Amino acid sequence: MKITEVRLGLISVPLRVPFKTALRSVSSVEDVIVEIHTDTGAVGYGEAPPTGVITGDTTGAIIGAIRDHIAKTIIGRDVDDFEDLMIALNACIQKNTSAKAAVDMALWDLYGQLYKIPVYKLMGGAKKSIVTDITISVNDPEEMVRDALNAIDRGYDCLKVKVGKEPEKDIARLSAIRGAVPKETCIRIDANQGWTPKEAVRILNGMQEKGLDLEFVEQPVKAHDFEGLKYVTERSYVPVLADESVFSPQDALTIMQMGAADLVNIKLMKCGGLYNALKIASAAEVYGVECMIGCMLEAKISVNAAVHLACAKQIITRVDLDGPVLCSEDPILGGAVFNEKDITVSNEPGLGIKGIEPGKIKYLD
Numbered sequence: 001m002k003i004t005e006v007r008l009g010l011i012s013v014p015l016r017v018p019f020k021t022a023l024r025s026v027s028s029v030e031d032v033i034v035e036i037h038t039d040t041g042a043v044g045y046g047e048a049p050p051t052g053v054i055t056g057d058t059t060g061a062i063i064g065a066i067r068d069h070i071a072k073t074i075i076g077r078d079v080d081d082f083e084d085l086m087i088a089l090n091a092c093i094q095k096n097t098s099a100k101a102a103v104d105m106a107l108w109d110l111y112g113q114l115y116k117i118p119v120y121k122l123m124g125g126a127k128k129s130i131v132t133d134i135t136i137s138v139n140d141p142e143e144m145v146r147d148a149l150n151a152i153d154r155g156y157d158c159l160k161v162k163v164g165k166e167p168e169k170d171i172a173r174l175s176a177i178r179g180a181v182p183k184e185t186c187i188r189i190d191a192n193q194g195w196t197p198k199e200a201v202r203i204l205n206g207m208q209e210k211g212l213d214l215e216f217v218e219q220p221v222k223a224h225d226f227e228g229l230k231y232v233t234e235r236s237y238v239p240v241l242a243d244e245s246v247f248s249p250q251d252a253l254t255i256m257q258m259g260a261a262d263l264v265n266i267k268l269m270k271c272g273g274l275y276n277a278l279k280i281a282s283a284a285e286v287y288g289v290e291c292m293i294g295c296m297l298e299a300k301i302s303v304n305a306a307v308h309l310a311c312a313k314q315i316i317t318r319v320d321l322d323g324p325v326l327c328s329e330d331p332i333l334g335g336a337v338f339n340e341k342d343i344t345v346s347n348e349p350g351l352g353i354k355g356i357e358p359g360k361i362k363y364l365d
């Protein structure tokens with residue numbers, strides 16, 4: 001199965017409600033789609049969201065990295081030389097993890113199709129379905145309570161609440177949500193680097209004393225501040241999950257060696273795809289650090305690849321793959337079935353993606 005062409009396109013999918021975090025506010029998913037064509041007729045699908053504020057990768061950067069570096073490296077190669085392909089993909093350009101992730105998943109898709117096996121089975125095959133949380137954006141307390149109750153009505157039992165802009169208001173927001181939702185609802189929070197280490201300890205322990213009963217906090221401090229993260233992890237009663245601090249497998253290993261976080265969030269766009277994500281999962285298995293699988297604002301092709309990883313590995317115990325359910329439509333054919341919180345992996349060979357609805361993709365060539 002030889003790679004003959006790398007085709008790029010753009011999709012635009014509206015969100016149900018604007019997505020607001022401490023770092024940004026957006027109203028639609030605008031992603032780059034990758035199709036890798038082969039001489040057998042098999043096509044592998046990949047996707048990358050431009051998340052400049054997190055990964056540094058803009059739409060233009062993703063397109064440029066794939067066109068000018070990655071495509072030239074992989075065209076003409078055989079999918080069966082998979083390890084060589086993965087090493088070449090990772091070595092052909094520095095950083096650019098979103099572009100690499102999109103191509104990486106398209107290649108896994110093809111490799112699975114070549115051997116007629118679903119990718120989650122190829123990587124371990126621990127389970128067939130997973131349960132995701134849903135994100136509640138930062139707004140006024142009344143609006144956040146409304147969004148939380150709406151999520152409960154839709155069947156979600158785990159809420160991920162965005163905080164971090166105004167520490168005092170955050171406590172009021174979370175108290176309002178905790179008071180309104182059923183007692184057994186799991187609430188996790190994501191500060192998206194919003195606090196200093198000392199602020200984080202003060203705020204988190206204050207939240208715990210107020211009985212907010214938080215499962216964990218995501219990335220309380222700046223991404224580069226591993227010592228600050230460790231400071232919070234050692235002093236906060238709320239467990240700490242490293243997100244923006246962990247891009248590469250090397251980052252994950254350093255965080256684990258330092259004991260700088262209780263949990264690690266794997267995202268394909270940060271680490272460059274499934275090949276590197278598996279290394280993070282393996283390190284986590286060795287250190288006994290449970291992982292969450294997360295996504296950016298992504299449509300179903302790339303989130304579907306994350307579903308395969310989550311279903312492959314026992315060490316991934318938490319799931320934050322709400323990208324597709326935050327969208328108001330789904331132009332992607334095939335792949336995992338997203339039924340609100342319940343996600344069931346596809347048993348088709350590869351990643352199970354069948355294509356994009358006609359008219360919903362704008363090809364770039």
Ligand SMILES: [Mg+2]
Pocket residue numbers: 190192218219243244
């Ligand atoms: Mg996060």
